[in-house]
Amino acid sequence: MPLHDEPFTPDDVEWRPVSDRLATGRRLIAAACCLVVAIVVALVAVLTSTAWVYALLLLPVVALGWSSWLFGRQVRATGYAEREDDLLVRRGVMFRSIVVVPYGRMQFVDVQAGPLARLLGYSAVQLHTASPGTDAHIDGLVPDEAARLRDRLASRGEARLAGL
Known part of the structure; x- marks a missing residue:
């Protein structure tokens, strides 16, 4: 085990994990936020008749994918x-x-x-x-x-x- 992990891994400890339901809850909140952003971007694209604004719809999609991965890691580390x-x-x-x-x-x-x-x-x-x-x-x-x-x-x- 690397020396830098010692403060975080005491010898006499049996860690109990938390429920994966926490990651699901965080993912649902992130999905709702990303949906709101996607709706706003779509409205701006329609109202301004600017085609390149549709490319901004990739931002909430990427953010949702990244946050879903991140929340899973965070919950497993808790x-x-x-x-x-x-x-x-x-x-x-x-x-x-x-x-x-x-x-x-x-x-x-x-x-x-x-x-x-x-x-x-x-x-x-x-x-x-x-x-x-x-x-x-x-x-x-x-x-x-x-x-x-x-x-x-x-x-x-x-x-x-x-x-x-």
Whole structure:
């Protein structure tokens, strides 16, 4: 393993992936945005009677293809791991990050899901600590796993806090 990967691959960690439904949700949002851009470009082309403007329709098509590929990679690179004393959250392919949140530092845990997330069957867990720099969120959890993780993190946080 290359030396530059060591901070992002601790030895004692079994990473749990998030649901691919997150990538689907992001792709649907990108498709809607690209459709709006394509409609605007088509309207401009029709109203101005300029043929070369139709070539601009390639931009939303290329953007949609690139974003679909990118969202798949981003979701596959996202994961979390529960250890004895802390929770690790990783994300990123090109710009990697790993956040370590000690259970004793957690103040509360939120579970959130917007309309599209509820329709596709995923949610997000947000961990809040005293320092905003150590807050973490895990997007793309199926609701059962989000509820299990919320309850587990809350109980571990209370147990660690009581031990201080």
